[in-house]
Amino acid sequence: MTAPTPRRFPDGFLWGSATASYQIEGAVDEDGRGPSIWDTFSRTPGKVLNGDTGDVADDHYHRWPQDVVLIQELGLQAYRFSVAWPRIQPTGSGAFEQRGVDFYSRLTDSLLEAGVTPVVTLYHWDLPQALEDEGGWTNRETALRFGEYAEHLAGRLGDRIDTWTTLNEPWCAAFLGYGSGVHAPGRTEPLAALQAAHHLNLAHGLAGRAVKAVLGEQAKVSVTLNLHVTRPDDPESAADRNAVRRVDAVGNRIFLGPMLDGEYPADLLADTASITDWSFVQDGDTATAQVPLSVLGVNYYNTARATQWDGVSERQGASNHGESTATPFIGTDDVDFLTQPGPYTAMGWNIDPSGMTELLTSVSRTYPDLPLMITENGAAFDDEVVTAEDGSTRVPDPDRTSYLHRHIDAVGAAMDAGADVRGYFVWSLLDNFEWAFGYERRFGIVRVDYDTQERTPKDSARWYAELIRTRQLPPVTPGA
Ligand code: PNW
Numbered sequence: 035m036t037a038p039t040p041r042r043f044p045d046g047f048l049w050g051s052a053t054a055s056y057q058i059e060g061a062v063d064e065d066g067r068g069p070s071i072w073d074t075f076s077r078t079p080g081k082v083l084n085g086d087t088g089d090v091a092d093d094h095y096h097r098w099p100q101d102v103v104l105i106q107e108l109g110l111q112a113y114r115f116s117v118a119w120p121r122i123q124p125t126g127s128g129a130f131e132q133r134g135v136d137f138y139s140r141l142t143d144s145l146l147e148a149g150v151t152p153v154v155t156l157y158h159w160d161l162p163q164a165l166e167d168e169g170g171w172t173n174r175e176t177a178l179r180f181g182e183y184a185e186h187l188a189g190r191l192g193d194r195i196d197t198w199t200t201l202n203e204p205w206c207a208a209f210l211g212y213g214s215g216v217h218a219p220g221r222t223e224p225l226a227a228l229q230a231a232h233h234l235n236l237a238h239g240l241a242g243r244a245v246k247a248v249l250g251e252q253a254k255v256s257v258t259l260n261l262h263v264t265r266p267d268d269p270e271s272a273a274d275r276n277a278v279r280r281v282d283a284v285g286n287r288i289f290l291g292p293m294l295d296g297e298y299p300a301d302l303l304a305d306t307a308s309i310t311d312w313s314f315v316q317d318g319d320t321a322t323a324q325v326p327l328s329v330l331g332v333n334y335y336n337t338a339r340a341t342q343w344d345g346v347s348e349r350q351g352a353s354n355h356g357e358s359t360a361t362p363f364i365g366t367d368d369v370d371f372l373t374q375p376g377p378y379t380a381m382g383w384n385i386d387p388s389g390m391t392e393l394l395t396s397v398s399r400t401y402p403d404l405p406l407m408i409t410e411n412g413a414a415f416d417d418e419v420v421t422a423e424d425g426s427t428r429v430p431d432p433d434r435t436s437y438l439h440r441h442i443d444a445v446g447a448a449m450d451a452g453a454d455v456r457g458y459f460v461w462s463l464l465d466n467f468e469w470a471f472g473y474e475r476r477f478g479i480v481r482v483d484y485d486t487q488e489r490t491p492k493d494s495a496r497w498y499a500e501l502i503r504t505r506q507l508p509p510v511t512p513g514a
Contacts, residue, residue: 038509041446048151048457049502050112051105051479052410054158054202056088057466059118061095065133068124070160071170071211075218076472086472092464093487095137102144104480104489105463108499112151114409114459115141116158116202119183126162127179135190142194151196153409153459155258156184156241158202159211159218166219171208171230171237174314181240188248198253199331199409200241203260204234204289209362216356216470224309224364232315235292235323242325257293258331258409261286261397263389264338267372273342277369280305281340284363294401296324306365329456331409332397334441335381336374337389343370354383356470380414380475385437387444394448394455405454408445412461413437414468414475417492429481429492438494442501443510460498464489 056072076087094101105113119126121134138154145152157180165176188198201207210217213227221227242255262285266274283302291299297320303312336354343349345368352373355362363369374384394406415433422428442458449455465478473484479495482488501507 038511040506040508041443043446043449043505043507045505046456047505048112048407049498050110050114050151050153050457050459051108051463051498052114052459052461053094053463053466054116054155055118055121056091056158056160057462057468058092058094058464060088060090060093062089064095065121065137066124066131067118067134068120068126069163070118070120071163071166071218072160074163074166075220076467078220081218081220082470083472083474086467086474088467090484091467092482094464097487098137098141099144100489101464102141102148102150104491105145105150106148108479108491108495109502110150110463111502112153112196112457112459113145113463114153114155114199116155116160117187118160119157119180120160120162122187123162123179123183125164126176126183127165130186135187138187139191142191146194152194153197153199154191154195155199155202156180156187157200157207157237159207161218170212170219171233172212172226174233174236174316177233177237177240180237181244184241185244185248188245188253193249193253196254197256197329198242198245199256199258200238201234202258202409203333204231204238204257205260205262205285208234209284209364210355213364214355214358214360214362216358216362222358222360227362227364228306228310228312229314231288232292232312232319235289236319238293239319239322239325242327243322246325254328255325256327256329256331256407257289258333259286259289260333260335260410261290261393262338263334263336263393264340267339267341271342274340277340277342277366280366280369281338281363284365290400292320292323293327294324294330294404296320309365327404329405329407330397330401331407332393333410333461334390334393334408335411335413336379336383337386339372339374341370341372343368354381379433379437380416381471383413385413385440387440390441390444391448391451394445394453395451398448398453405456407456408458410459410461411438411441412477412479414477417476417481419481419490427490429490431492431494434479434492434494435497438498439507440510442507446507
């Protein structure tokens, strides 16, 4: 047997970490910020575990200078953050708030001074509540307003931003927000979810075009999708393969279609025909959505297994989409998601690095000229803080390090197979407000003490810093 050798990544490969505004900033009433749907949702009893809200979160709004130092100390080459729309435009339309722009402008300058590439997301789920009051993403107007917000921000942050990511995971925004209701605004209406998906596609196109109109065609426009890797329970079963096709349609191709091919897949329209005739799609919308992308952001966490439900057996309904009776996969009511074999993270999500390789190779086979970027990958575990005799603290998180190690190796395997992957961002830099799970789930490579706001890099952060320094990934040992 030959000794396994370290994996080398190309020199231009970008290593970073990611966060999102509502999950880390706090300061929800400061500098003119308007309320967002996540303020409303998290303050509604029963919606978020332990009644947690983003009111304080990591207090990043005040502590950002120290967080930039942390980014620099870890040697991150890029930092992916999101802009809170209600800080820039408190009601989502009309007047802009300069103090909100100034916050992100200072952050951007400070990242650049630290030699860190800023990668911005314009929408990571914190919709201005005033727009939700008018129907939110079910209302076409929201997409138009998003284009105006993007234009304003591009004019202010300008060419200091490396990559303009329009949306983060529009699937979650549409289907968890308006379908299963486990995310804000908490609606459970199949038609609303499909309308929201369409208006998010339109919003992406309008925002991407606005950024290019302000900054020029060379401006790098991107979008981040959480593409679902779903496998048939029985690969020999045509019914199970059909279940997977349907999940792929309403989970992935509903966005890939308009954004990359300029049209909705015919099978998606057929599968959802009992819910809508899609008359909310106007002439030219899908062409607008197809704005040229410099790179496609891919978020990957785990895999799923689907079967055609026989209508009799008790359903397993296993999914990582939170407790809810409504399925977020609209139009797939006779699909059952089966419990996946472990190991699992603290989210209950199965750990399956092979899905990363499979996803990247299959997307790059479908879109050979499209560069890819892993904009999120990471894991929640119940970390423990160890205090040494001298009072110093350490957070040993071998499970997280192993997760990162094996998934980055899986990215390398996809690159060996020809996938054009340009970078990798760990989710997340900091422990933060994990949506419906509040502060109970910790994804950070840096520990946050929510009493003191003290930041402590976990062992996984040290490991990641070493990977970035050497650009060499040690071989994955079986079982590690
Ligand atoms: C992503 N699901 O959220 C988000 O982009 C992050 O803000 C989040 O913290 C991270 O992944 C970890 O959850 C998701 O239920 C939330 O399938 C839920 C799902 C997927 C992604």
